[in-house]
Structures are given as structure tokens and as C-alpha cells.
Amino acid sequence: xxxxxxxxxxxxxxxxxxxxxxxxxxxxxxxxxxxxxxxxxxxxxxxxxxxxxxxxxxxxxxxxxxxxxxxxxxxxxxxxxxxxxxxxxxxxxxxxxxxxxxxxxxxxxxxxxxxxxxxxxxxxxxxxxxxxxxxxxxxxxxxxxxxxxxxxxxxxxxxxxxxxxxxxxxxxxxxxxxxxxxxxxxxxxxxxxxxxxxxxxxxxxxxxxxxxxxxxxxxxxxxxxxx
Amino acid sequence: xxxxxxxxxxxxxxxxxxxxxxxxxxxxxxxxxxxxxxxxxxxxxxxxxxxxxxxxxxxxxxxxxxxxxxxxxxxxxxxxxxxxxxxxxxxxxxxxxxxxxxxxxxxxxxxxxxxxxxxxxxxxxxxxxxxxxxxxxxxxxxxxxxxxxxxxxxxxxxxxxxxxxxxxxxxxxxxxxxxxxxxxxxxxxxxxxxxxxxxxxxxxxxxxxxxxxxxxxxxxxxxxxxxxxxxxxxxxxxxxxxxxxxxxxxxxxxxxxxxxxxxxxxxxxxxxxxxxxxxxxxxxxxxxxxxxxxxxxxxxxxxxxxxxxxxxxxxxxxxxxxxxxxxxxxxxxxxxxxxxxxxxxxxxxxxxxxxxxxxxxxxxxxxxxxxxxxxxxxxxxxxxxxxxxxxxxxxxxxxxxxxxxxxxxxxxxxxxxxxxxxxxxxxxxxxxxxxxxxxxxxxxxxxxxxxxxxxxxxxxxxxxxxxxxxxxxxxxxxxxxxxxxxxxxxxxxxxxxxxxxxxxxxxxxxxxxxxxxxxxxxxxxxxxxxxxxxxxxxxxxxxxxxxxxxxxx
Numbered sequence: 001x002x003x004x005x006x007x008x009x010x011x012x013x014x015x016x017x018x019x020x021x022x023x024x025x026x027x028x029x030x031x032x033x034x035x036x037x038x039x040x041x042x043x044x045x046x047x048x049x050x051x052x053x054x055x056x057x058x059x060x061x062x063x064x065x066x067x068x069x070x071x072x073x074x075x076x077x078x079x080x081x082x083x084x085x086x087x088x089x090x091x092x093x094x095x096x097x098x099x100x101x102x103x104x105x106x107x108x109x110x111x112x113x114x115x116x117x118x119x120x121x122x123x124x125x126x127x128x129x130x131x132x133x134x135x136x137x138x139x140x141x142x143x144x145x146x147x148x149x150x151x152x153x154x155x156x157x158x159x160x161x162x163x164x165x166x167x168x169x170x171x172x173x174x175x176x177x178x179x180x181x182x183x184x185x186x187x188x189x190x191x192x193x194x195x196x197x198x199x200x201x202x203x204x205x206x207x208x209x210x211x212x213x214x215x216x217x218x219x220x221x222x223x224x225x226x227x
Numbered sequence: 228x229x230x231x232x233x234x235x236x237x238x239x240x241x242x243x244x245x246x247x248x249x250x251x252x253x254x255x256x257x258x259x260x261x262x263x264x265x266x267x268x269x270x271x272x273x274x275x276x277x278x279x280x281x282x283x284x285x286x287x288x289x290x291x292x293x294x295x296x297x298x299x300x301x302x303x304x305x306x307x308x309x310x311x312x313x314x315x316x317x318x319x320x321x322x323x324x325x326x327x328x329x330x331x332x333x334x335x336x337x338x339x340x341x342x343x344x345x346x347x348x349x350x351x352x353x354x355x356x357x358x359x360x361x362x363x364x365x366x367x368x369x370x371x372x373x374x375x376x377x378x379x380x381x382x383x384x385x386x387x388x389x390x391x392x393x394x395x396x397x398x399x400x401x402x403x404x405x406x407x408x409x410x411x412x413x414x415x416x417x418x419x420x421x422x423x424x425x426x427x428x429x430x431x432x433x434x435x436x437x438x439x440x441x442x443x444x445x446x447x448x449x450x451x452x453x454x455x456x457x458x459x460x461x462x463x464x465x466x467x468x469x470x471x472x473x474x475x476x477x478x479x480x481x482x483x484x485x486x487x488x489x490x491x492x493x494x495x496x497x498x499x500x501x502x503x504x505x506x507x508x509x510x511x512x513x514x515x516x517x518x519x520x521x522x523x524x525x526x527x528x529x530x531x532x533x534x535x536x537x538x539x540x541x542x543x544x545x546x547x548x549x550x551x552x553x554x555x556x557x558x559x560x561x562x563x564x565x566x567x568x569x570x571x572x573x574x575x576x577x578x579x580x581x582x583x584x585x586x587x588x589x590x591x592x593x594x595x596x597x598x599x600x601x602x603x604x605x606x607x608x609x610x611x612x613x614x615x616x617x618x619x620x621x622x623x624x625x626x627x628x629x630x631x632x633x634x635x636x637x638x639x640x641x642x643x644x645x646x647x648x649x650x651x652x653x654x655x656x657x658x659x660x661x662x663x664x665x666x667x668x669x670x671x672x673x674x675x676x677x678x679x680x681x682x683x684x685x686x687x688x689x690x691x692x693x694x695x696x697x698x699x700x701x702x703x704x705x706x707x708x709x710x711x712x713x714x715x716x717x718x719x720x721x722x723x724x725x726x727x728x729x730x731x732x733x734x735x736x737x738x739x740x741x742x743x744x745x746x747x748x749x750x751x752x753x754x755x756x757x758x759x760x761x762x763x764x765x766x767x768x769x770x771x772x773x774x775x776x777x778x779x780x
Contacts, residue, residue: 083599083602084602084606085606086614103591103595105592155630181627181631183631183658183661183662183665184658185658185661185662185665186596186599187631187665187669189635189669189672189673191631191632191634191635194634194635194638195631195634197638198634217585
């Protein structure tokens with residue numbers, strides 16, 4: 001995927017660019033607002049990682065507003081040290097698709113950017129999610145694995161749905177907390193792990209091949225083993 | 228009617244004064260006083276925060292310069308153009324109020340004076356005029372009935388019957404020859420018929436003042452009808468004198484009153500001003516004195532004191548947080564640093580190094596989490612997060628949380644029992660309430676012994692929603708209950724469990740933001756019971772409105 005990184009801090013930018021390239025993406029980097037806006041407006045990207053406070057007179061929000069003003073719908077992840085709830089709201093209101101505060105773990109950034117870029121592809125409304133022999137019917141709210149019906153609680157169903165929608169991608173605990181529970185705070189205990197492990201009991205345990213995998217230091221990924 | 232005319236003058240007068248005072252003066256804009264140019268008039272050092280208003284307000288400055296403190300602008304303009312920049316005096320609110328008072332007093336007194344004049348001296352004149360008119364009607368009828376002899380007869384009769392001896396008649400034939408009446412001859416000044424003349428007359432050898440009117444009769448006859456107004460003139464003179472004296476007294480009273488108003492105004496704000504100066508100078512303990520009269524100034528003082536209390540609390544909070552950061556974050560930072568340094572010096576394999584770095588990263592993540600918690604608490608305590616407040620039902624939020632933590636509890640062999648009614652309306656921020664209850668549940672699950680029970684209950688009472696989280700853990704000793712919500716407080720029992728000591732602080736901050744409270748008490752069955760109270764939606768909305776509304780508005 002083609003990703004634009006607009007970030008003025010040399011260390012952070014270098015780290016992010018290197019990490020994204022290692023993950024197999026094509027990365028462009030701008031270290032000021034002017035170049036960032038020029039690149040974002042003139043070239044086509046799958047996602048943009050945007051710092052808010054930038055040198056060069058044009059800050060991140062202005063870039064975002066300009067892009068949205070030009071009907072440019074490229075997914076934008078705002079990366080900022082401004083962590084207040086109000087700042088977050090401001091960033092999302094300006095047209096940001098996701099907001100990550102510094103300091104951040106690279107795994108979190110990567111997972112979120114990939115989720116955004118994929119979402120940008122827009123596959124239209126789906127009624128059925130299928131991964132390997134696992135089927136999730138969104139209309140009848142039924143889950144089957146290898147033809148066998150799997151009984152899930154409503155919350156477990158939503159958790160599995162989220163994982164299947166992001167099949168093949170890393171999903172972090174915060175993403176699950178926000179996407180499945182709609183909680184925007186950090187519970188101290190690893191409540192997510194407990195819920196994922198319960199889901200595993202039902203979806204993976206009775207079957208020979210596991211689909212839900214733990215990604216160390218990052219989160220979870222639902223994928224067929226042999227891909 | 229005239230009194231209404233005077234009444235009209237009243238309300239419009241202050242407007243005129245206001246515009247004249249504010250815009251119409253035509254003086255140059257406020258030039259800051261430069262040291263040296265005005266010499267004695269700048270007693271305040273330029274650095275003082277109140278320097279501008281004090282020097283502008285200072286009667287001393289004006290008097291020293293030989294200007295009548297009441298009317299400095301005229302003096303400043305006409306006597307000495309160099310004094311023009313002394314105008315800040317004019318800008319003084321005290322002076323303005325004093326001037327408004329004086330003008331209002333003058334306008335009111337003038338209106339009353341005019342009315343008194345109209346109702347006394349004016350009334351006498353009108354009475355004379357009416358009497359002359361009545362006389363003329365009677366005499367004109369006589370003339371119509373019986374011509375000259377009848378008129379002469381009537382005039383003589385009327386003069387005879389005139390007890391007050393103030394009636395004046397004179398009937399003259401062609402060539403101004405007197406036919407009847409008590410005047411010796413036709414006054415020269417009376418030329419035309421119609422207007423009322425006021426003239427000196429000589430009657431039976433006595434000079435006197437009279438008001439007369441002449442009427443033309445057919446055949447070259449002229450009739451003069453009048454009244455002697457000597458006594459009335461004296462009365463009017465007395466009245467005029469009294470009015471003049473009243474004017475003098477009025478000016479004196481207005482001046483004194485204006486000075487009193489100004490000094491009252493100054494005294495009223497001097498208190499606030501002195502407090503503000505002291506606080507600006509760094510003495511945050513100062514408070515505005517309250518007179519106890521409960522008037523507007525007291526209300527203002529209370530509002531300001533509330534503001535200062537709040538600022539003081541915030542400052543304390545900041546101080547507390549910075550102290551806490553200095554002391555309590557030192558430990559994890561030291562740990563991370565030690566790990567890294569130790570790995571740099573002693574790690575023998577790449578794997579060792581990687582493991583050490585990973586653990587140090589985790590330590591740093593922990594520190595960041597503490598920072599975020601601190602900032603969030605500070606944000607909540609600052610009370611700036613009411614934007615997201617709406618009417619919400621807490622019951623589904625609690626059910627969701629019970630579901631979220633139920634799995635965790637079950638994993639640890641703890642039973643999570645819930646007792647939730649169908650609806651729990653309140654007014655607040657659902658994310659914050661979720662987080663607060665999540666913290667309570669997190670604590671309860673963390674400290675519960677295996678096979679213990681955690682109870683999440685809620686009830687709707689007359690004062691609002693009460694959310695109870697009870698566990699069977701070690702609880703908090705009675706002596707520590709008060710301190711349990713302080714930042715970084717960690718009970719004896721919590722020493723060896725993970726956590727930052729900020730969980731309950733956040734819960735309390737959320738409770739206070741909502742106008743509710745957090746109560747910690749011993750659970751009757753052992754352990755701790757935390758009760759988070761939130762107000763009823765109406766009360767919450769009300770207090771939310773009160774926060775943003777001034778009592779003086």
C-alpha cells in the first residue's frame with residue numbers, strides 16, 4: 001500500500017517509515033506542512049499518517065481541512081501529542097478517520113493504518129463473512145464452523161464479526177475495545193484477553209486448526225493458517 | 228400638558244449626558260501619561276497593575292494641578308492646553324457616576340422647579356386672565372343690551388362691589404375721552420386690543436402694577452379691563468428669589484452628592500481592587516471582604532471569592548500533581564533506566580538485550596499510562612469536560628460493564644452478581660461514568676479473594692442514582708478511607724498488586740464533575756463498598772446551568 005507520512009520529528013518519522021517499509025508498504029515522507037499538503041493533494045495514497053503540529057506554517061488540521069475541502073477522501077490517521085479529549089474531537093471533526101496519541105507503540109500504528117487503508121477500499125454491504133471453514137451470517141446472526149453451528153453470546157458475536165472483518169490484519173486490544181465495546185478508555189486489567197480467550201474456547205478449541213492468533217506485543221489476528 | 232413635557236425631559240437627559248460624556252467630547256484619545264510631562268500627576272509607578280486607573284481616578288492629581296476636580300475638562304481645555312492629556316480623569320468610572328448623579332439631580336430638580344413655577348406664579352397669571360375674560364363677557368352683554376349708559380352703570384356697580392379693590396376698568400369714547408372706570412386716562416402703552424399688557428398704573432394717587440387688556444367696541448369706544456397685580460407681583464418676586472436660592476443649594480448639593488457618590492463607588496471597588504492587587508503580587512490567600520449587607524457588591528465579592536477559591540484549589544491540585552510526579556514516577560523511571568543500563572553493561576546475548584529493552588518499554592508504557600491518567604484526572608477536575616453532558620440512562624452502561632468484567636471475574640473464580648433496575652436516569656458524560664464504574668469494578672475484581680463475590684448494584688433514590696460496588700477483599704482500614712482517593716495513595720493491601728493508585732482519584736473526580744459523590748465504606752460482609760452517587764437529571768442540568776450563570780446577571 002502507498003502510505004504518506006507527514007511528521008517533522010526526525011526520529012519518529014524515521015522509525016515509522018522504516019517500520020512501514022518493513023511491513024511491505026511504499027512510503028513517502030514529508031517533514032513539513034507545505035510539502036505534506038502538496039504530496040497529499042497531488043498524488044494518490046491508500047492512507048496518510050498526519051502529525052498535527054508541523055513547521056512551515058501549515059499544521060496538520062489545516063492540511064486535513066484542505067484535503068477534505070477538495071473532496072479528497074484518503075483515509076487519514078492523525079498522530080499527535082495533543083491527547084486531550086477535546087483535541088481528539090477536533091481532529092476527528094476536521095475529517096480525521098482515526099486519532100492516535102504520542103507516545104505510541106508501532107504495532108498499534110501499523111494495525112490502525114492498515115485497517116484504515118483496507119476500509120478505504122470499500123467493499124459495499126456484506127451479509128456474510130467467511131474465513132476458511134468459519135462462516136458468520138450477519139442477517140440470521142448465526143455462526144457456523146465446518147458446517148457445525150457455534151452458539152455465541154451477542155458480545156462474542158460482535159467480537160468475532162470485528163475480527164473477521166479485519167481478517168488477515170492485526171487488531172490491537174484498544175481497537176477491539178473501541179470497535180466492539182465502544183469504550184474510549186484504557187481498562188487496567190486485560191479484559192479483552194479474557195473475552196478473546198472465551199471466544200477461542202467456542203470457535204477454535206473444538207476444531208483442529210486455530211483461526212484466532214495472538215500477535216506478540218500487538219494484539220490478535222484472525223486468519224487461515226496457510227495463507 | 229406642561230408637567231408631561233417636564234417628564235419627557237427626564238429620561239432623555241441621561242442619554243444626552245451619556246453621549247456627551249462618552250463620544251461627543253471630542254478630546255484626543257487616552258494618551259498614557261509619560262513620566263515627566265505631567266510632573267506631579269503621576270504618583271504611581273508605571274509597573275503597578277492599577278497605575279492607569281488610580282492615576283485616572285486620583286482627585287489629588289487634579290487638585291495639585293489646580294483644576295476643580297468636578298469640572299476638569301473645561302479647565303483643562305481652556306486654561307491650559309498642556310493639561311489636555313490629564314483626561315483619563317474623565318474616563319474614571321467614579322467620575323462618570325458622579326457626573327451622572329449630578330446631571331440627574333439637576334434635571335429632576337429643574338423639572339420640579341418648573342412645575343412649581345407653573346403651578347403658582349403661572350396659576351396667578353392664568354387666574355387674572357380668566358377673571359378679565361369673565362368680566363369682558365359680562366360687560367359685552369351689557370353693551371349689547373343697553374349700549375353706553377348700561378355699560379357705564381355696570382362698571383360703576385362693579386367698582387362699588389369690588390371688595391378687594393383690585394379691579395380696573397376704563398371705558399373711553401372716541402378721542403380716548405374717559406366715560407367710566409377708575410383710571411384717570413388711557414395708558415399710552417396700550418395700543419391694540421387682544422394682548423395682555425402688564426403696566427404701571429396710577430389709581431387714586433397710588434402707583435401700582437396691573438395687567439390689562441383692551442377691547443374695541445363699536446362706535447369708536449374702547450374698554451380697558453384689568454386687575455391690580457401688585458400683591459401678586461410681590462409674591463412672584465418672593466418665589467423667584469426662593470427659586471434662585473434653591474438653584475444655588477441645588478448646585479451645592481449636586482456637587483457634594485457627586486463627590487459622595489464617587490467616594491462610595493471608590494470605596495465599593497477599593498476592596499476588590501486591593502484584593503486583586505495583592506493577588507497579582509502573589510498573595511493568593513487574600514479574599515475580598517464581605518460587608519454582610521448581601522447587596523450587589525457582596526454578591527460580586529462572593530463570586531470573586533468563589534473564583535479565587537477555585538483557582539486556589541486548582542493550584543493546589545497542580546502542586547500536588549507535580550509533587551506526586553516528582554516522587555511517585557521516580558520509581559518506575561528508575562526501574563526502566565536501571566534495566567536499560569544493566570542490559571547495556573551486562574547483556575551477553577542479543578536475546579537478553581532484546582528482552583531487557585522490551586521490559587523497559589513496558590515500564591515506559593506504564594509511566595505513560597500514569598501520565599495519561601493524571602492528565603485525564605486534571606482535565607476532569609478542571610471541570611472543562613461538561614460539553615458532552617446529556618441526559619443518559621446508566622442502567623445499560625452498567626449492564627455492559629458487568630458483562631465486560633463478568634468474564635474477567637469468572638476467569639478468576641469470582642462471582643459477579645448484579646442487581647440493576649430497568650432505568651437509571653441521570654445527567655452526565657457516559658464515557659466518564661463508564662470509566663469510573665470500570666475502575667471500581669477493576670479494583671473489586673483485583674482485590675477479591677478467589678471464590679469471592681463482587682456485587683454491582685444500583686438504585687434510583689430521591690436524590691439520584693446510587694451505584695454500589697462491593698467486594699470481599701481486604702478492604703481499606705477506617706483510618707485510610709479518607710486518603711484513599713488521593714493521588715497515588717496505595718493501601719497496605721495493595722502494595723503488591725499492580726496499579727497506579729489513581730483509580731479512585733479518577734472516580735472521585737468524575738463524581739464531583741457530575742455534582743455527585745464517591746463514598747467508601749466497609750462492606751458489611753467484609754471488604755470494601757464503594758458508592759458512586761449521581762444526581763437526578765433535573766438537578767444535574769440545573770447545576771450545570773448554574774455553573775455557567777452569574778448571580779448578578
